Amino acid sequence: MSETLTGQALLHSPTFNRGSAFAEADRARLGLEGMLPPVADTLETQIARVHLQLETLDNDLQKYLLLSDLQARNETLYYAVLQSDPATFMPLVYTPTVGEACQKFDHVLRASRGMYLPITAKGRLKSILANWPQKDVRFIVVTDGERILGLGDLGVNGMGIPVGKLALYTVCAGVPPELTLPITLDVGTNNPLYLDDPLYLGLRQNRVRGAEYDAFIEEFVTAITELYPKCCLQWEDFANINAVPILERYKDRTCTYNDDIQGTAAVAVAGIYGALRISKEKLTDQTFLFLGGGSAATGIAELISEAMVLEGLTIEEGHARNWLFDINGLMVKSRTDLADFQKPFAHDHAACTSFVEAIEQIKPTAIIGVSTVPKLFNQAVIEAMSRINARPVIFPYSNPTSRSECTAEEAYKWSAGQAIFASGSPFQPVTLGDKTFVPGQGNNVYIFPAMGMAVLATQATRVTQDMFIVAAQAVAELVTQEDLDKGLIYPPQNDIRKASLHVAARIAERIYDKGLARVPRPDDIAAHIEAMAYQPAYPKV
Numbered sequence: 001m002s003e004t005l006t007g008q009a010l011l012h013s014p015t016f017n018r019g020s021a022f023a024e025a026d027r028a029r030l031g032l033e034g035m036l037p038p039v040a041d042t043l044e045t046q047i048a049r050v051h052l053q054l055e056t057l058d059n060d061l062q063k064y065l066l067l068s069d070l071q072a073r074n075e076t077l078y079y080a081v082l083q084s085d086p087a088t089f090m091p092l093v094y095t096p097t098v099g100e101a102c103q104k105f106d107h108v109l110r111a112s113r114g115m116y117l118p119i120t121a122k123g124r125l126k127s128i129l130a131n132w133p134q135k136d137v138r139f140i141v142v143t144d145g146e147r148i149l150g151l152g153d154l155g156v157n158g159m160g161i162p163v164g165k166l167a168l169y170t171v172c173a174g175v176p177p178e179l180t181l182p183i184t185l186d187v188g189t190n191n192p193l194y195l196d197d198p199l200y201l202g203l204r205q206n207r208v209r210g211a212e213y214d215a216f217i218e219e220f221v222t223a224i225t226e227l228y229p230k231c232c233l234q235w236e237d238f239a240n241i242n243a244v245p246i247l248e249r250y251k252d253r254t255c256t257y258n259d260d261i262q263g264t265a266a267v268a269v270a271g272i273y274g275a276l277r278i279s280k281e282k283l284t285d286q287t288f289l290f291l292g293g294g295s296a297a298t299g300i301a302e303l304i305s306e307a308m309v310l311e312g313l314t315i316e317e318g319h320a321r322n323w324l325f326d327i328n329g330l331m332v333k334s335r336t337d338l339a340d341f342q343k344p345f346a347h348d349h350a351a352c353t354s355f356v357e358a359i360e361q362i363k364p365t366a367i368i369g370v371s372t373v374p375k376l377f378n379q380a381v382i383e384a385m386s387r388i389n390a391r392p393v394i395f396p397y398s399n400p401t402s403r404s405e406c407t408a409e410e411a412y413k414w415s416a417g418q419a420i421f422a423s424g425s426p427f428q429p430v431t432l433g434d435k436t437f438v439p440g441q442g443n444n445v446y447i448f449p450a451m452g453m454a455v456l457a458t459q460a461t462r463v464t465q466d467m468f469i470v471a472a473q474a475v476a477e478l479v480t481q482e483d484l485d486k487g488l489i490y491p492p493q494n495d496i497r498k499a500s501l502h503v504a505a506r507i508a509e510r511i512y513d514k515g516l517a518r519v520p521r522p523d524d525i526a527a528h529i530e531a532m533a534y535q536p537a538y539p540k541v
């Protein structure tokens with residue numbers, strides 16, 4: 001409740017402002033008479049007006065900006081609009097539109113949001129963070145802007161990512177916005193476009209690397225844990241060279257995770273559980289062959305191996321069922337060019353540089369494309385998979401659509417309708433003869449908002465790998481028989497709120513079971529989470 005805000009100050013508070021929805025009696029009490037058009041709106045009328053304003057714009061970046069302005073002016077209305085149709089609004093406040101918004105961030109900037117911590121302020125991070133008005137921050141998304149989506153180094157222009165991602169935490173799973181904080185660490189940029197742009201808003205220097213960078217991250221994590229001991233820290237869009245070591249360094253020290261690594265792996269594993277519901281096979285009987293051996297491939301392969309451990313295998317037996325094939329061919333023990341994180345998946349086998357031959361030799365039940373190279377799941381590949389398997393699992397996960405290893409139509413056509421298909425980017429339904437197939441999209445949004453809400457509700461001390469496996473299982477449980485009959489192995493995205501709350505409750509159960517919660521276990525975890533979830537309604541004034 002805002003006890004002090006009245007008049008203009010109230011109209012300028014995004015938390016307490018109701019705009020035209022202030023009732024007549026409130027206007028008199030709060031010094032607002034004459035400051036607003038005479039008619040007092042309902043929230044529903046205000047939502048309809050924003051819809052109308054958006055319809056007049058034919059450019060997604062303009063729609064993004066209209067919504068950002070609304071967020072800066074009236075947060076309740078902003079979330080009410082997003083929640084009125086999440087499937088339409090998520091692509092406007094996050095990918096793909098946020099990509100263009102970040103690229104042009106220094107040109108289109110309006111109100112500032114979140115916190116910026118430049119490396120020139122090292123030694124003072126705690127006192128700077130203490131400027132944030134909310135003293136009980138529970139959830140932070142932080143980036144250093146080096147690998148924004150597939151767009152590369154955008155420096156401080158990457159701030160659109162933590163801001164947009166946190167909006168999805170709220171819309172999808174009800175993480176209360178007042179408990180969240182978007183942060184950009186400015187360690188410079190190597191992007192000449194920004195270094196030369198007079199409007200660029202970040203440090204005009206190349207990226208700091210090595211010990212100085214590590215010390216800055218260390219100071220940041222220490223400041224956060226001291227100021228906000230109940231806070232979860234989510235790393236977002238760091239380059240691999242930093243993302244992997246940062247996660248390794250802090251995952252057992254504080255409550256933290258990296259969605260690019262762990263959320264991505266979980267959504268792929270959710271797709272595998274969904275596919276197994278169609279083929280009615282066991283996870284431990286599967287063999288996976290990845291096209292690509294980078295961070296996505298190894299992250300997914302590791303989580304699959306850990307999921308196999310939960311079903312009775314050793315981790316080595318799990319690794320043995322996951323094979324990687326990269327630009328230099330099949331990863332086998334004799335290769336000398338492998339990084340440490342790839343070695344668990346390099347097995348005793350003859351060298352092989354043809355993907356089709358690798359399929360013939362290894363006989364995988366599933367192929368997962370994370371190579372960034374389009375069209376490599378060609379007709380020969382899909383036909384080979386279809387000869388070996390009654391229901392071949394084909395997951396071209398490279399993004400965006402132009403990089404997909406194959407299209408949905410190609411997978412269904414070349415497998416004579418037998419492929420169990422999901423992709424990283426969305427594809428339209430495909431009709432073959434009298435059957436229509438609905439391809440699923442492995443979108444992290446099934447996982448990360450739920451993870452955030454579960455951590456928040458339980459005040460978890462850590463985020464562990466098995467919490468991601470539980471999340472994957474919970475996503476797969478939501479797929480109905482009707483969805484499976486259409487080939488759809490992920491739940492439809494239009495019911496994302498219901499799905500996220502279900503997944504959050506399942507993760508929370510695991511947190512309590514493992515003794516990682518800092519609050520007592522409620523009798524009904526799902527009801528407790530539902531009651532905690534933010535609903536856009538005007539706060540009392």
Ligand code: NAD
Nearest residue numbers: 264292293294295296326327370371372397398399424442
């Ligand atoms: P990366 O650059 O770390 O790895 C790419 C890998 O592909 C490397 O191992 C490289 O050797 C291999 N490769 C390149 N050309 C090849 C070729 N011609 N034949 C065989 N292998 C080849 O990239 P990453 O971070 O692992 O991401 C890979 C892709 O996965 C991206 O397109 C990303 O968008 C996608 N991805 C999708 C999701 C999702 O849908 N949820 C999640 C994560 C990543």
